[in-house]
Amino acid sequence: MTEPTILVLNGPNLNLLGVREPALYGSETLGDVEEACHERAGLLGLAVDFRQSNHEGQLIDWIQEARGSAAGIVINAGAYTHTSVAIHDALRSADLPVIEVHLSNVFKREPFRHHSYISDVAVGVICGFGTNSYVLAIEGLAAILDAAKEDA
């Protein structure tokens, strides 16, 4: 039997992780984050499909495709978190458990980062733990999927 797949989506500029602004976002690259996600998901019996795009429409296409193929979504939508009604709508209609993640504690930052269009369509939000936010999100999603299996 193939393992359930978690779609891990990354929005604009996250390809620069570890390359620019290490004081703010740390020195690990997005490749390092991907490796950590695969490692933890593997231990939990899950597969990871890890993607990044700087384009809102591309992220929406991937969210639409996830319906029926993925077991859940972990998303760091980057700055689109604070602007995108379109990503909110796509996540709402995906009918999958969604965990919102952020590297930084957005509530310690500028007021425009305090509102998210994703939080109200997510099961939970993890922010402020650096690249470990993603690993924590995978653990949270694994627990949700396990509980759903027990209920079935």
Ligand code: CA2
């Ligand atoms: O803390 C997070 O994970 C954010 O989603 C990161 C976004 C920011 O707009 C959100 O408010 C919070 C920015 C992603 C940009 O990532 C960079 C990484 C390294 C260098 C430059 C940008």
